[in-house]
Amino acid sequence: MIILLVLALLPFTTALQNGLALTPPMGWLTWQRFRCITNCQKYPSECISEDLIKRTADIMLSEGYLDAGYNYVGIDDCWLEKTRDKRNRLVPDRERFPNGMKAIGDYLHNKGFKFALYQDYGNKTCMGYPGVLGYEAIDVQTFAEWDVDYIKLDGCYVDISKMDTGYPYFGKLMNESGRPMVYSCSWPAYQKKPDYDSIAEHCNLWRNWDDIQDSWSSLSSIMTWFAENQDTIAQYAGPGRWNDPDMLIIGNFGLSLDQAKVQMAIWSILAAPLFMSVDLATIRPEFKEILLNRDIIAIDQDSLGKQGLRVWNKSMTEIWSRELSDGSYAVAFVNRRDDGTPTVMKASFEVMNLPEQTYKVQDLYKEDEDRFFGPDGEFYTRVNPSGVKYFKFVPKISNDVEEKTYFTSRI
Numbered sequence: 001m002i003i004l005l006v007l008a009l010l011p012f013t014t015a016l017q018n019g020l021a022l023t024p025p026m027g028w029l030t031w032q033r034f035r036c037i038t039n040c041q042k043y044p045s046e047c048i049s050e051d052l053i054k055r056t057a058d059i060m061l062s063e064g065y066l067d068a069g070y071n072y073v074g075i076d077d078c079w080l081e082k083t084r085d086k087r088n089r090l091v092p093d094r095e096r097f098p099n100g101m102k103a104i105g106d107y108l109h110n111k112g113f114k115f116a117l118y119q120d121y122g123n124k125t126c127m128g129y130p131g132v133l134g135y136e137a138i139d140v141q142t143f144a145e146w147d148v149d150y151i152k153l154d155g156c157y158v159d160i161s162k163m164d165t166g167y168p169y170f171g172k173l174m175n176e177s178g179r180p181m182v183y184s185c186s187w188p189a190y191q192k193k194p195d196y197d198s199i200a201e202h203c204n205l206w207r208n209w210d211d212i213q214d215s216w217s218s219l220s221s222i223m224t225w226f227a228e229n230q231d232t233i234a235q236y237a238g239p240g241r242w243n244d245p246d247m248l249i250i251g252n253f254g255l256s257l258d259q260a261k262v263q264m265a266i267w268s269i270l271a272a273p274l275f276m277s278v279d280l281a282t283i284r285p286e287f288k289e290i291l292l293n294r295d296i297i298a299i300d301q302d303s304l305g306k307q308g309l310r311v312w313n314k315s316m317t318e319i320w321s322r323e324l325s326d327g328s329y330a331v332a333f334v335n336r337r338d339d340g341t342p343t344v345m346k347a348s349f350e351v352m353n354l355p356e357q358t359y360k361v362q363d364l365y366k367e368d369e370d371r372f373f374g375p376d377g378e379f380y381t382r383v384n385p386s387g388v389k390y391f392k393f394v395p396k397i398s399n400d401v402e403e404k405t406y407f408t409s410r411i
């Protein structure tokens with residue numbers, strides 16, 4: 001009796017503990033490619049609408065994206081009417097979502113997808129639509145009624161000091177709603193010194209920094225930020241809780257093929273959520289192939305959930321390395337130089353952060369032959385300007401290998 005009383009008086013736990021996102025969530029999101037296009041007369045295939053979502057889901061199903069793991073389909077900002085209804089409920093844009101959001105949820109679920117939706121903790125979303133502040137409970141209930149599976153909660157139009165209590169409060173309401181929903185927080189992206197202990201306790205994933213834009217310079221700056229802040233943030237990543245460097249821009253206007261390979265490689269090293277934001281109806285096949293690279297997706301989704309690090313950085317060449325659950329390592333050699341010829345990079349075990357043993361080395365983009373690499377060698381590879389060579393180092397277990405392919409030669 002006394003024990004029960006004590007338990008009842010203990011503060012209730014507000015931690016998220018929803019058992020979701022045990023590997024980084026994957027899917028597709030409108031924002032980076034389609035932004036806030038709301039004029040469907042002028043841009044019928046690009047406006048944020050029921051049609052865009054259905055069309056994308058159909059392609060994701062028929063062209064293997066769902067099979068590869070991209071199972072969340074998400075609507076970012078600009079899906080709302082500018083005012084709430086008489087009962088203070090959010091109203092989806094009546095012209096662009098004529099059947100409402102429950103119908104979108106049903107459509108996605110029937111095809112095997114999950115439904116992701118954007119809102120904002122402040123008075124307004126970043127693009128000026130109604131935010132949740134003051135209506136948190138009613139909005140969580142509405143999302144649950146629409147069968148939403150994932151909420152991205154942005155942080156525009158709110159006093160940032162309120163976030164430390166506001167984001168956990170919203171997460172608590174999500175927990176209490178009875179519907180399991182992934183919680184994506186933009187909380188740390190808005191603060192100078194975020195409390196990552198609290199963020200990792202209350203969110204499944206969180207945007208750490210600036211929005212990605214459709215360019216190599218933006219991608220590059222995000223990589224630099226994640227490397228320079230890795231000592232602070234990497235420790236918080238793990239099953240159910242992920243740092244989020246933002247959407248994949250692969251297949252859009254700004255990246256070359258080599259640069260697109262860099263994003264896919266580094267995002268998988270970072271154990272990043274993989275949200276494509278691209279027109280899947282018009283994407284070129286060589287970019288699609290990068291997004292559907294199963295070996296790289298498997299690294300991103302590795303069950304250990306350990307975020308990789310930039311382990312070496314000199315003269316604009318970098319090595320990034322991630323330990324995997326089966327004892328293998330993913331190692332990316334990135335060349336950020338722009339001199340017009342590939343750069344030779346070499347690395348020792350120490351530099352790559354690898355235990356010294358013999359490995360079978362697989363080129364994850366299949367540009368080089370598989371090879372063996374052992375204690376007596378230094379690893380050499382040649383990397384294109386603003387490009388990557390990405391390998392999986394698998395510890396060699398059997399002896400029946402072709403030792404003559406043992407790789408020690410120089411390039």
Ligand code: GLA
Pocket residue numbers: 031076077118125126127154186211
């Ligand atoms: C912020 C977010 C973006 C996107 C836009 C929408 O900038 O960081 O990811 O959601 O708002 O307005």
